Amino acid sequence: MQQDKPLAGLRVVEHASGVAAAWAGRLFAAMGAEVIMAEPPALCPLRGEAPLFDDGGSALFAYVAADKRSVICDTGTPEGRGALSALLDTADIFIDDTPLAARAARGLDETAIAARHPGLVHLSVLPFGATGPKAGWTGQEINLIHSGGEGYLLPNGLSADMFPDRPPLRIAGHFAEMQGGATAALAALAALWSGEGQYVDASVQDANVAVGCFALQRYGDGSVEHRLTRSFRYGGVIECRDGHVELLMLEERQWQALVRLMDHPRWAMDEALDDPATRSARGDEINRNIRAWARHHAVDDLVSRAQELGVPMARYNTPEQILSGAHEMARGLFGAVTVPGTGEVLIQTAPFRFGDAPLDLCRAAPGPGADQALLPQIPAARRVTA
Template sequence: MPKRALEGVKVLELCQGVAGPYCTKLLADLGAEVVKIERPGGGDAARSLPPFFHDIPDPERSGLFLYLNTNKLGVTLNVTTATGKDIFQELVKQADILVEDNPPQWMTEQGLDYESLQEINPRLIMTSITPFGQTGPYRDYKAYPLNVFHCGGEGYLTPGGVENVGRPPLKVGGFLVEYDSGLSAAIAILAALYWRRKSGGGQRIDISKQESLMALNRLDMVRSANEGEVITRAKQGVPYGGALPCKDGYTVFITWESVQWDRLVAFMENPEWANDDKFEDYADRVKHGELLNALLTEWLVNHTQEELYHQGQATGVPFAMVYTSKDLVDSAHLKARGFFVEIDHPKTGKVKYPSAPYQFSETPWQVIRPAPLLGEHNEEIFVRRLGHRREELAKLGAAGVI
């Protein structure tokens, strides 16, 4: 089996939901060994979130949990108990990285703050992911993904376009802010690992979900800070073109440049309306964007996504297709790249999963194991790794420790 990029790096995860588990999933996919700690009995809250395999609610069948926790080992441990704290500290001694997503004061209240853990492992990189960071007046505020999304400024600009100015703020689908925060944390951890190789010491990483999302709109933020201009939806989105209906769904195209507009007109076989003075130059087309989109749509609905994409691209017009999830799974391109892979899980059997958006020539992405069942690796970690006796596990379970 070929080596993996982060082989030998040991990660301890004390997280639930999406952001923290996605961060450690990225590290696990790069080859790090991730030990996921879940609370006894219920486990990660993501286990209770849909979609479920075959629509049967089951903590071992949540598609969200299964995706986020592939390639990880899983144990159950109650770190609020005295014995649980001792076992947790044993794990920390062996870890390179700890990722946690608890409220800012919680780890301190448990005696598991960075300063305390650094004493037993000076090389530890501890990453904390919270809605508003470890400092500041909002540090103790609680927030769901919906709250954080709008606190990051993205909701104010969504959906973009003049036609949407009067609509209420809108959160985009899924867990964008959570995934983006997890990605920010993973990048920061890789930098800390590099720095540790040079310095020998660990460090604390403070990740704010709000600030992670704000990074998506850096240009808008600095314009407000330096020019006093508040960007609105009227200045977001595409003035004409963009996502418009076609014969079998939607297509996307943008013609910022005059040469692209000329090519589009030629591609449409020079309709008479295209010579109207209203569409003479870019400024005119922007001014009459709503009318222009109506005329474009009349032509587009007679053509399929495939026709527009392939024939339009061939003429130099930047067309793209609006894919559904089924389109992506059936994509010949993604099949050729092997993007979707089958992973065999004891509760679902073989199911297709997304793999990784990169391909290494020397340290390829690999499926090492499916997402863990709740407490699946308790014996492997607590007995074989830490040296506890097998008969202890039953007592620890009865006491609510594991």
């Protein structure tokens, strides 16, 4: 059974060169909107972005452009600007990440779009937003993960214990940009819900500052978190005999369940540890004992027993384990698409669902200009006025 998609019938035009804006478009497509990429003649830069398949095609592009359509539109020419404007006449949302300084010359600035398309939700997605002193700045993933604060806090936990002298890291992939894209998509949906045309200014940096809300919250008591001090007092990533698990301890009942899981070891029977504040103060000692115990157990056996007892523990998966995991398979998290030159690949259909049935994946990423017929052909008389 296929699940109904809430944005079916809506049209989104995506004019994107970066991951954040493209990911916003991908989320709209997953929710059922028709998403049309308006690519320049040189094509979307993400088509050449690593990681690459053996034939040189971009795996990243295959992911963020799945279920979309493609037209070629040169906004550097009057004809191209006119064609894009005619396409926007049919759209509900316009996503654009053109650098601020280049927008006016291409007819993509806020004022021009609002004048021509007053009912359109115009979603601007920029590294540091379209207003303020950093509006003209560019930024890549590594800049954004650190300017948002999260990079300063990585690695932490077991990784920081094992490698305390290593420098800060960024999260693998495009965490910061995808966080920005998700936030931008939600902001555009809020504007769409209002029923009025609006300009939505999304900052990828701002979206990532929100990820570190707990660190910001602790500024109030004078605490400044660092990757060597940022961790739960005990738990985190734990090494087992054949892999790793993640253990998250927040509640008293979870501590009591962990003690049962460990078969009531003598060190855990210390009456002083009945006090949560004492456990926090002795977190390093507790973790040393947990880690020594876990090294003698297999991951799958430990996770199975933990879940039966109510201990919040899960396997730290490899990519292969995610693709074949029982939970992921049961939820229908991945769909197969055929990528030209590569063959069938599995792609996450969506990071959400709206009912019992998983969302389906309808098509692979489009070839350049595969849907050119969707682009209105502008008569010569209109080109002059455009």
